Amino acid sequence: MLLGYLKLKRFVIITFTLLSTLMVNAQVQVEAKIDSIAIFIGQQTQMVVNVTAKRNSRIQFPTFQRSQYITPGVEVLCSAPADTSMTDNDMMTVSKSFTLTSFDEKLYAIPGMKVKVDGKEYQANQLALKVVTLDVDTLHPNQFFPPKDVQDNPFDWKEWAPAFWLSLVVLILCVVFVYLVIRLKQNKPIVMHIKVIKIEPPHKKALNAIDKLRSERTTSADDQKTYYTQLTDVIRQYIADRFGFNAKEMTSSEILFRLKENGDQKMIDELKELFTTADLVKFAKYSTLLNENDLNLVNAVKFIDQTKIEGKPTEERVVPKLSENDIKSRTNRVYIKTAMVVFGALIIIIVGYVIYHICLLME
Secondary structure, eight states: OHHHHHHHHHHHHHHHHHHHHHHHHHHOEEEEEESOSEEETTOEEEEEEEEEEETTOOEEOOOOOTTEEEETTEEEEEEOOOEEEEETTTEEEEEEEEEEEOSSOEEEEEOOOEEEETTEEEEOOOEEEEEEOOOOOTTOGGGOOOOOOOOOOOOOHHHHHHHHHHHHHHHHHHHHHHHHHHHHHHSOOOOOOOEEEEOOOHHHHHHHHHHHHHHTOOOSHHHHHHHHHHHHHHHHHHHHHHHOSOGGGSOHHHHHHHHTTTSOHHHHHHHHHHHHHHHHHHHSOOOOOHHHHHHHHHHHHHHHHHHOOOSOOSEEEEOOOOOHHHHHHHHHHHHHHHHHHHHHHHHHHHHHHHHHHHHHHHO
């Protein structure tokens, strides 16, 4: 009974050990591939060894010196750095490439490359490489020729003609562009100075003149004549500015007749009384009373207040008028600038195309 138990325990331990070993080995895979299984003598081929193992595993590939034989007759010229890529299930694949060549005609068996993973050695699958030679006609040795020297490509005018003619066009466009720049500098721009003139409304101008006249007024006969002359001149100037007819060259009756078309009769009667008094003082040596002067002054101010127009602009922009030569010069500048933009764009486009075409020819 005890002997049977010991045999069973031994069997379980051996089975568990074998299964663990198989599971570890199943996690590590080493596979070798070759680009071409047949090459000519002296040609090269790439052998790639892929190792799949757990992440962070330490993988060691065998190292070869330059022209070292991997198997008798097959040389390892060089090896590329290993390339690592991560896969699913916490695994990774490490690939390393080896360049092989051979100079003997034969079918070679390349043994599986041995790779160490975490200190344990694994072996890849075996590969085959066939090396063949070229058929040589030994019966006609006179047909063998020495190797030719390196020769430059012959110059083909058809390939370079577009670049040449376009370069000539660019040169002509540059000359025209420079000419336009010179013309633009010679044709100086026209600077227009716009004047802003302050305009005093007719009623303000007239009221200011009346205020000045009131402060200088005296009572002598000669002064009365001067006073009424100045007062009627202010009114005439106001009427000319306000109603637009030349009241300064008209008689009193002509002025009143023209005003009847725009004013009411009461306003005209008050103005008529002012003109009548002024004519008597100036021409008949009539002497007025002090209150009469004040009344005429009040009538003048009232007439101005009743006929004034408010809300008119107090500034006027005076734009100088251009002559025909100035207009022609300004038009020429616009044409020159437009032509400069067009020619400049053409130069940039053609130069870019020529450079691109030359780069293609130089490749």
